[in-house]
Amino acid sequence: MVKSSVLGFPRIGPNRELKKATESYWAGKISAEQLLETGKSLRLAHWKLQKDAGVEIIASNDFAFYDQVLDHIQMFNAVPERYTNLGLAPIDTYFAMGRGLQRAAAEDSPAIDVTSLEMVKWFDSNYHYVRPTLSDSQTFRLAEKPKAVSDFLEAKQEGIHTRPVLLGPVSFLHLGKADRNSSVDPITLIDQLIPVYQDLLQQLKSAGADSVQIDEPVLVLDLPDKTRAAFKAAYKTLFESSNLPELVVATYFGDILHNLDLLKATPQFKAIHIDLVRAPAQLDDILQVLAPTQIISLGVVDGRNIWKTNFENALALIRKAVSAVGSDRVIVATSSSLLHTPHTLASEAGLPEEVRNWFSFAVEKTAEVKILAVAATAEQDVAHELQSNKAAIENRKNSLRTNDSVVQARQRELSPDLYKRKSEFPVRLSAQQAKLNLPLFPTTTIGSFPQTKEIRLARQKFTKGQLSADEYEDFIKKEIAFVIKQQEEIGLDVLVHGEPERNDMVQYFGEQLTGFVFTTHGWVQSYGSRCVRPPIIVGDISRPKPMTVKESQYAQGLTSRPVKGMLTGPITVLRWSFPRDDIHQSVQAEQLGLALRDEVNDLEKAGINVIQVDEPALREGLPLRKGTEREKYLDWAVKSFRLATSGVSDSTQIHSHFCYSEFQDFFHAIAALDADVLSIEYSKSDSKLLKVFIEDAYPRHIGPGVYDIHSPRVPSVEEIKGKIEEMLQYLRADQLWIDPDCGLKTRQWPETIAALENMVAAAKYFREKESA
Ligand SMILES: CN1c2c(nc(N)[nH]c2=O)NC[C@@H]1CNc1ccc(C(=O)N[C@@H](CCC(=O)N[C@@H](CCC(=O)N[C@@H](CCC(=O)O)C(=O)O)C(=O)O)C(=O)O)cc1
Ligand SMILES: N[C@@H](CCS)C(=O)O
Ligand SMILES: [Zn+2]
Numbered sequence: 001m002v003k004s005s006v007l008g009f010p011r012i013g014p015n016r017e018l019k020k021a022t023e024s025y026w027a028g029k030i031s032a033e034q035l036l037e038t039g040k041s042l043r044l045a046h047w048k049l050q051k052d053a054g055v056e057i058i059a060s061n062d063f064a065f066y067d068q069v070l071d072h073i074q075m076f077n078a079v080p081e082r083y084t085n086l087g088l089a090p091i092d093t094y095f096a097m098g099r100g101l102q103r104a105a106a107e108d109s110p111a112i113d114v115t116s117l118e119m120v121k122w123f124d125s126n127y128h129y130v131r132p133t134l135s136d137s138q139t140f141r142l143a144e145k146p147k148a149v150s151d152f153l154e155a156k157q158e159g160i161h162t163r164p165v166l167l168g169p170v171s172f173l174h175l176g177k178a179d180r181n182s183s184v185d186p187i188t189l190i191d192q193l194i195p196v197y198q199d200l201l202q203q204l205k206s207a208g209a210d211s212v213q214i215d216e217p218v219l220v221l222d223l224p225d226k227t228r229a230a231f232k233a234a235y236k237t238l239f240e241s242s243n244l245p246e247l248v249v250a251t252y253f254g255d256i257l258h259n260l261d262l263l264k265a266t267p268q269f270k271a272i273h274i275d276l277v278r279a280p281a282q283l284d285d286i287l288q289v290l291a292p293t294q295i296i297s298l299g300v301v302d303g304r305n306i307w308k309t310n311f312e313n314a315l316a317l318i319r320k321a322v323s324a325v326g327s328d329r330v331i332v333a334t335s336s337s338l339l340h341t342p343h344t345l346a347s348e349a350g351l352p353e354e355v356r357n358w359f360s361f362a363v364e365k366t367a368e369v370k371i372l373a374v375a376a377t378a379e380q381d382v383a384h385e386l387q388s389n390k391a392a393i394e395n396r397k398n399s400l401r402t403n404d405s406v407v408q409a410r411q412r413e414l415s416p417d418l419y420k421r422k423s424e425f426p427v428r429l430s431a432q433q434a435k436l437n438l439p440l441f442p443t444t445t446i447g448s449f450p451q452t453k454e455i456r457l458a459r460q461k462f463t464k465g466q467l468s469a470d471e472y473e474d475f476i477k478k479e480i481a482f483v484i485k486q487q488e489e490i491g492l493d494v495l496v497h498g499e500p501e502r503n504d505m506v507q508y509f510g511e512q513l514t515g516f517v518f519t520t521h522g523w524v525q526s527y528g529s530r531c532v533r534p535p536i537i538v539g540d541i542s543r544p545k546p547m548t549v550k551e552s553q554y555a556q557g558l559t560s561r562p563v564k565g566m567l568t569g570p571i572t573v574l575r576w577s578f579p580r581d582d583i584h585q586s587v588q589a590e591q592l593g594l595a596l597r598d599e600v601n602d603l604e605k606a607g608i609n610v611i612q613v614d615e616p617a618l619r620e621g622l623p624l625r626k627g628t629e630r631e632k633y634l635d636w637a638v639k640s641f642r643l644a645t646s647g648v649s650d651s652t653q654i655h656s657h658f659c660y661s662e663f664q665d666f667f668h669a670i671a672a673l674d675a676d677v678l679s680i681e682y683s684k685s686d687s688k689l690l691k692v693f694i695e696d697a698y699p700r701h702i703g704p705g706v707y708d709i710h711s712p713r714v715p716s717v718e719e720i721k722g723k724i725e726e727m728l729q730y731l732r733a734d735q736l737w738i739d740p741d742c743g744l745k746t747r748q749w750p751e752t753i754a755a756l757e758n759m760v761a762a763a764k765y766f767r768e769k770e771s772a
Pocket of ligand 3: 741
């Protein structure tokens, strides 16, 4: 019998119960016990719904209060000393690593001030994980009550037999980094880590787990030889241990053909899971190398998008595997964890019926794996489901909703001059300076200011019709006026309007463009308690009318300082939405580039002289492996940005922003954007990262972030001065801008003002020093 399997389920709950409970706990409104209770009820609900759907292989330990990698850091006692020293309860140590902790001294406790561990993107997704941060004297020790074991037992107690999921040792180390003041290469710690896995796996076996899913997603990457060697040696040692459960190695987000020898060398894995949504062509080769009793787990239901699975295509792959190895050695599965998909379509009352029938969220995908597993050997038992799937796929293919002849005609007429600014940077810079007259070390922010409870509530009231359009507009105007006043008082040089009118930097644009539809409950976790509701691209995209001009123009009218117009770039809108899978993403990016070009030009016409086009997702879109695909991607991605930004005059200053600092592997593309000013995330990075700007003699302006915005802690003036000093080792004073790592929407006002005041003071110090 072909079994069905879900590699992991979204944990936030149908109504973001986890987010609400976690934030309430942080605010001191509920106890740790109440938070743990919410976690437990979500886990049980999610296991139960999978069981009720008939899924045979259900994951446990896929739940996390903040992040699953952070869970492993704590489970292996790989917690840096600066957190263990604080004497906090385990759950608070956990959150301190996730989000930092700053607490004033009280009678019975000293002051606490720790930054968070670095958070980075999980492969090419919009999810962030907490990076294992390891020291030269690193040791690992299994927690007394490992979470993977207690979660397994919790499910068992409810009569649900699960397959625990662990992040594998090679991925754990490969995704980690050396702590500051350490230089350890994480993968060299593998021999110390393996005994911990041995112990954990044995404990899981004793608890009753017959099989464990061990995720080694790094197998889809180009791995250095030392990491490949570590994989072979680590699993050789593991498989020599007695009393282990069966191990299923899971890979996702790409093919593993370039690392196939590693799997050939480890035939003891009971099963191999592969992502056939991303890389269907790998199936043939994998089938060739399966060991005689090894099982193949086929990831045919997309864990990264919301489209209904094309059952006919999926069944073709499943049948191929069944005929090669027999039905008992085939599992039908989600391509990856369903973490990246919203909870259920059942909550979406507002979607047009035609479109709704094209989608499948986590609950519906859970049903899909089961239907496909049954269909593999007993098609007639699910004939009705197969028929309605076919009808939905056909309906989407033939829908008029997807085609807009005007957009398509405009795309056919694009000429090379649309991608080029009028003059080179030096000419533009003089024109911009003449207009803006900015000091050395100009200060600015990245766009958003605190999205307060009042702002969100006002928007909610407006959406529900409890506030009229005029009332809402007045409310937003007041917010903008407040933000402008604060910035003037703080002494910033280039101001922003603060983005109070935006629910999210992508959703807001999607809502104003044709070709998109929206959910009301389609939340997906982005990091920690933060969620996003990605819009869904269903058809050709265009901009019926200006999207941001009113707010920017209003803000500019309130001040004599320049106000930056603020847009989200084509690649970021594309990647943080659920894209179409029926046309190439480059076509969608081009449509977005054109829509944004119109907006940039309209902003300029409205008197906005500085325009920022955020592209934080540019890096995420980079194919995970090196090679020609990367260059092809970068070519169309850069073009879409240039299409959006090249229509302006020399004196209009184009900024772009990236909240990551890893440019090394595609710096040429960042340079090719030809933006006048780049702001990048930097505060938690090694200063050597800036070397790339010197090596390439980067001529334009750069604002590496001087403080972390994910944490409520306020950086001191001295701390910020230290950062600027570091930057000056690599960047010229006349090209350096001073700004935070990213937008301030998740912060509260008091810490925002305090941090920005310190930032401005630090900038002024260098400004004076330079002109002395
Ligand atoms: C810059 N980042 C972003 C990413 N992806 C995006 N799509 N957007 C981004 O900004 N990826 C990388 C990073 C990740 N960073 C963040 C930072 C912050 C958030 C965040 O704050 N998310 C909010 C939800 C934002 C939103 O859509 N808000 C809506 C709805 C608000 C809401 O919950 N309303 C309540 C009622 C009001 C109340 O009680 O508060 C409700 O509907 O029940 C809005 O503002 O209107 C979050 O809360 O998690 C995400 C990613
Ligand atoms: N302008 C946006 C960029 C976030 S990446 C903001 O400030 O929130
Ligand atoms: Zn950012």
